[in-house]
Amino acid sequence: MILQTKNIKTKDMYRTHTCGELRIGHAGQTVTLAGWVQRTRKMGGMTFVDLRDRYGITQLVFNEEKDIALTEEANRLGREYVIQATGTVSERYSKNKNLPTGDIEIEVTEFNVLNKSLTPPFTIEEETDGGDDLRMKYRYLDLRRPNVRRNLELRHRMCIEVRNYLSNLGFIEVETPVLIGSTPEGARDFVVPSRMNKGQFYALPQSPQTLKQLLMVSGFDRYFQIAKCFRDEDLRADRQPEFTQIDCEMSFVTQEDIIQTFEGMAKHLFKTLRGVELNEPFLRMPWAEAMKRFGSDKPDMRFGMEFVELMDTLQLGTFPVFDNANYIGGICAPGCATYTRKQLDQLTEYVKRPQIGAKGLVYARVGEDGSVKSSVDKFYTTEQLNTLKDKMQAAPGDLILILSGDDAMKTRKQLCELRLEMGQRLGLRDKNKFALLWVTEFPMFEWSEEEGRLMAMHHPFTHPMEEDINLLDTRPEDVRADAYDMVCNGIEVGGGSIRIHDPKLQAKMFEILGFTPEKAEEQFGFLMNAFKYGAPPHGGLAYGLDRWVSIFAGLDSIRDCIAFPKNNSGRDVMLDAPAPIDQKQLDELEIKLNLKK
Ligand code: ASP
Numbered sequence: 001m002i003l004q005t006k007n008i009k010t011k012d013m014y015r016t017h018t019c020g021e022l023r024i025g026h027a028g029q030t031v032t033l034a035g036w037v038q039r040t041r042k043m044g045g046m047t048f049v050d051l052r053d054r055y056g057i058t059q060l061v062f063n064e065e066k067d068i069a070l071t072e073e074a075n076r077l078g079r080e081y082v083i084q085a086t087g088t089v090s091e092r093y094s095k096n097k098n099l100p101t102g103d104i105e106i107e108v109t110e111f112n113v114l115n116k117s118l119t120p121p122f123t124i125e126e127e128t129d130g131g132d133d134l135r136m137k138y139r140y141l142d143l144r145r146p147n148v149r150r151n152l153e154l155r156h157r158m159c160i161e162v163r164n165y166l167s168n169l170g171f172i173e174v175e176t177p178v179l180i181g182s183t184p185e186g187a188r189d190f191v192v193p194s195r196m197n198k199g200q201f202y203a204l205p206q207s208p209q210t211l212k213q214l215l216m217v218s219g220f221d222r223y224f225q226i227a228k229c230f231r232d233e234d235l236r237a238d239r240q241p242e243f244t245q246i247d248c249e250m251s252f253v254t255q256e257d258i259i260q261t262f263e264g265m266a267k268h269l270f271k272t273l274r275g276v277e278l279n280e281p282f283l284r285m286p287w288a289e290a291m292k293r294f295g296s297d298k299p300d301m302r303f304g305m306e307f308v309e310l311m312d313t314l315q316l317g318t319f320p321v322f323d324n325a326n327y328i329g330g331i332c333a334p335g336c337a338t339y340t341r342k343q344l345d346q347l348t349e350y351v352k353r354p355q356i357g358a359k360g361l362v363y364a365r366v367g368e369d370g371s372v373k374s375s376v377d378k379f380y381t382t383e384q385l386n387t388l389k390d391k392m393q394a395a396p397g398d399l400i401l402i403l404s405g406d407d408a409m410k411t412r413k414q415l416c417e418l419r420l421e422m423g424q425r426l427g428l429r430d431k432n433k434f435a436l437l438w439v440t441e442f443p444m445f446e447w448s449e450e451e452g453r454l455m456a457m458h459h460p461f462t463h464p465m466e467e468d469i470n471l472l473d474t475r476p477e478d479v480r481a482d483a484y485d486m487v488c489n490g491i492e493v494g495g496g497s498i499r500i501h502d503p504k505l506q507a508k509m510f511e512i513l514g515f516t517p518e519k520a521e522e523q524f525g526f527l528m529n530a531f532k533y534g535a536p537p538h539g540g541l542a543y544g545l546d547r548w549v550s551i552f553a554g555l556d557s558i559r560d561c562i563a564f565p566k567n568n569s570g571r572d573v574m575l576d577a578p579a580p581i582d583q584k585q586l587d588e589l590e591i592k593l594n595l596k597k
Pocket of ligand 1: 206208248540
C-alpha cells in the first residue's frame with residue numbers, strides 16, 4: 001500500500017534520490033539526499049543518522065577515522081534538523097531487514113544543515129509517545145509519521161481510482177457551490193453571514209443533494225463530485241463536522257442500476273487498493289429483516305450471533321421481568337460458558353451503561369454435559385431451560401445472553417451493542433475481513449418525538465417504493481422508501497435513493513412532513529419549479545470517502561485519514577478555530593452577539 005516511490009524520479013536541485021529509493025544495486029554511486037534527521041546514534045568512532053523523507057529512511061554513516069571534523073558536526077545534529085547530505089552508497093555491515101533501504105548506507109563526505117528544528121514535542125515515528133491532543137496541536141509534525149502519511153496517500157489513490165472508474169463509465173465531475181441556502185431537514189446547518197445582504201445567511205451544504213438533482217434536470221445524466229459536506233452534529237469517532245463524500249447521481253435508472261454501478265465501484269476499490277477480490281454479489285437485506293436479526297440497520301456481517309426472539313419461550317408467567325416485557329431476545333456466544341462471575345458482572349455493567357441503557361442481563365451457561373445453569377434458575381424448570389437451549393440452538397460450552405424490555409426497538413438496539421461487544425471479545429471482527437451488505441426497503445418516515453411529526457428517514461426527495469405509494473395518505477409510517485445503504489463491517493459507507501421527479505408527489509411528501517405549501521415553496525420552490533421543466537427519473541448515492549479510507553487502512557477513527565481534523569468538540573486545536581472575530585468584522589456584518597453567560 002506504499003506509494004511506488006521507485007517510479008518517482010526526482011530531479012530536484014537539492015537531491016539526486018529520495019530516502020526510500022536506494023538499494024544494493026546503487027552501491028558505489030555518489031548520491032545526494034535531503035530530509036529530516038529522525039535520530040542519531042554514536043557507536044565508538046562511528047555516528048549513524050537516520051534520514052527521513054516522505055519516501056522512507058536511509059542510514060547515513062560518519063566515521064571519525066575518516067573525517068573527525070565532519071563526524072563531530074554530525075554529532076551536533078538535533079532531531080528533525082533538515083539536512084542535505086552527499087556521499088557514496090555502500091553495502092551495510094549489519095543489514096536492517098525491516099527497512100527497504102536496509103541493505104545500504106551512505107558514507108557521507110559532505111553535508112549542509114538546511115534548517116534547524118526545536119526538539120519535537122513527541123517522537124516522530126510509527127509508534128509515538130504523543131497523546132491525541134498534542135499530536136493534533138502539532139499535526140504538521142504528526143503528519144511526518146509514516147503511518148499517518150500512508151493514510152493520506154491511500155486517500156489520494158482512492159480519489160484517483162474513483163475518478164478513473166466513474167469517468168470511464170461516462171460520469172462527469174461537476175463542482176457545486178459551498179455557499180448555499182439553509183434547509184430545515186436533516187442535521188443542523190453551519191451558517192455564514194452575508195456582508196452584502198445584511199441579516200442574511202448562507203448555509204454550507206450538508207450534501208449537494210438538491211444541486212445534483214438539478215444537474216439531472218439539466219441533462220447531465222451521470223454526475224459525480226468528491227464533495228466537502230458540513231453537518232453541525234454531535235461528533236463521534238466516525239463523524240467530523242466537515243467530511244468528504246463521493247457524491248453521485250444518475251438519470252434514467254432504477255435502484256438495481258445504481259446498486260450494480262456502485263457495487264462495481266466498491267469491488268474495484270477493494271481490488272486496486274487492498275488487493276481483495278470480492279467476486280460474489282454483495283448480500284442484500286431489507287431494513288426490517290436487519291432490525292429483527294441484528295437490531296441494526298448496519299449489521300456487522302463478519303460474524304453470526306443472530307438474535308433469537310424468546311417471547312414464547314420465556315414469557316411463561318413465572319418471571320415478572322420477562323412477563324412485563326414486549327420483547328425478549330437472546331444471542332448465543334460460542335464457547336463462553338466458562339465466563340467467570342466477574343466477567344458476567346462486567347458484561348452486565350456494560351449493557352447497563354447509560355449509552356446502552358439496558359436494565360439488566362440474564363444469562364444461561366450450557367455445560368459440557370449439556371445441562372443449563374442460568375441466572376434465572378429459580379423462575380424456570382429444567383425442562384423450560386432445556387427448551388431455551390434448543391430454541392437458541394446452543395451447543396455445550398455456549399453462553400446464552402438475554403435482554404428484555406418494553407420497547408422492542410430499543411431492546412434490539414441494546415442487544416445489538418451486546419452482540420458487537422461479544423464479537424469483539426471473541427475476535428470475530430477482524431479488520432482484514434470485509435463483509436459487505438446492501439440494506440434496502442428503509443421506512444420512508446420516522447417519528448420524531450422532538451419535532452412531534454414524521455421526518456424523512458433518508459431525505460424528503462426520496463421516492464417511496466411504487467407498491468407503497470397508495471399508503472401515503474392512510475398509513476405513512478408503513479411506507480417503504482426506494483432507498484439503499486451500503487454497509488461494510490457494520491459501518492454505513494454509503495447510501496442513496498431513487499428520487500421523486502414528479503412535482504405533485506414531491507409536494508405531497510412535503511405535506512406529510514408537515515410543511516405548509518407556502519413553507520415548501522419558500523424552502524424548495526427552486527426544485528419543484530425545476531421539476532416542472534421535464535425532470536428525468538433519477539437517483540443516486542453518496543459514499544463516505546473518509547469512512548472508506550479508514551476501513552481500508554484499518555483505522556479506528558476517520559480522523560486519522562484527514563490531514564487536519566477537528567476534535568470531539570469540533571475544534572481545530574492547531575489553528576485554534578473556531579474563535580471570536582474582530583468587533584470590526586461584526587460591525588461590518590451588523591451582527592450583535594447575545595452570548596449567554
Ligand atoms: N445526499 C445523501 C446523503 O448525503 C446521499 C444521497 O441520497 O445521494 O446522505
